[in-house]
Amino acid sequence: MPSDPLWDPIRANLYFANLRPAEWEEIRGLFRERPLDAGEIAFMEGEQSLGIFFVKAGRLRVFKTSPEGREQVLRILNPGDSFNDVPVFDLGPNAASAQAMQASTVCVLRTEDTEALIQRYPALALGIIRVFASRLRHVTTLVEDLSFRHVTSRLAKVLLMQVEEAGKGRSLHLTQQDLASMVGTAREVVVRSLRSLESQGIIKRERHKLVILDKDALWRLA
């Protein structure tokens, strides 16, 4: 199969880190690609799982929705990231929903193919364990943040993460509702927190830009 640099982020995923080139090529041939428009839902929470998804291009968000319709963003996904892994292994329905934040391409490794590959390639199983361990650490941190940190502290952390992503060339344009979903609060609370940060001279608004004036102060809050 000819080399395609768009596959490089997926090849670099922890799942495949220990695979030999020929093993990776076999797995790459099993992926099913699916383009998504901006805003398009990849799958919904509660639906039957199709398999493990990987982001080939673009950006998606993984979120859960409360019965009242409030959304909590669990993760922002970039090229190479895997998602919807859990239902493949516990055979349950999709644990969350996923939506494209911009035009994206995802690749799906079907559940039955994944099980067969794990039997053949123990290195793949080790990669999966490492991904799950990393995911568990992320969720633990999220629970800690939601339980113990004040909204402004959580918002400060999200703003710092976005600046870090922008530094890697992965700049996101987020609405105040997006920030609220990531922080785990209502939009109005985010608006008040942003005004509070602005009044302290830590950030300022310049039309569509939210400029961080004092990164150190933001770190102290986070």
Place this chain on the structure above:
Amino acid sequence: MQVLPMVDEALCDGCGACVDACHSHAVEIINNKAVFVRGNDCDYCTDCESLCPKGAISCPLEIVLAPVAGR
């Protein structure tokens, strides 16, 4: 080019709440859809986003670091 609030026409039902909310008079209802006809007057206050009952208007923010003085 001036960055303006984005209107999702599939969600917009032309109710006019944004027109009432806009202190800059930047937005009008044309053919039953919100249109930012005076973009230069829009100061991106995001009131339209918060008041739209259908969630049809979004005002994405770009989060950036202030440039370091002297560089």
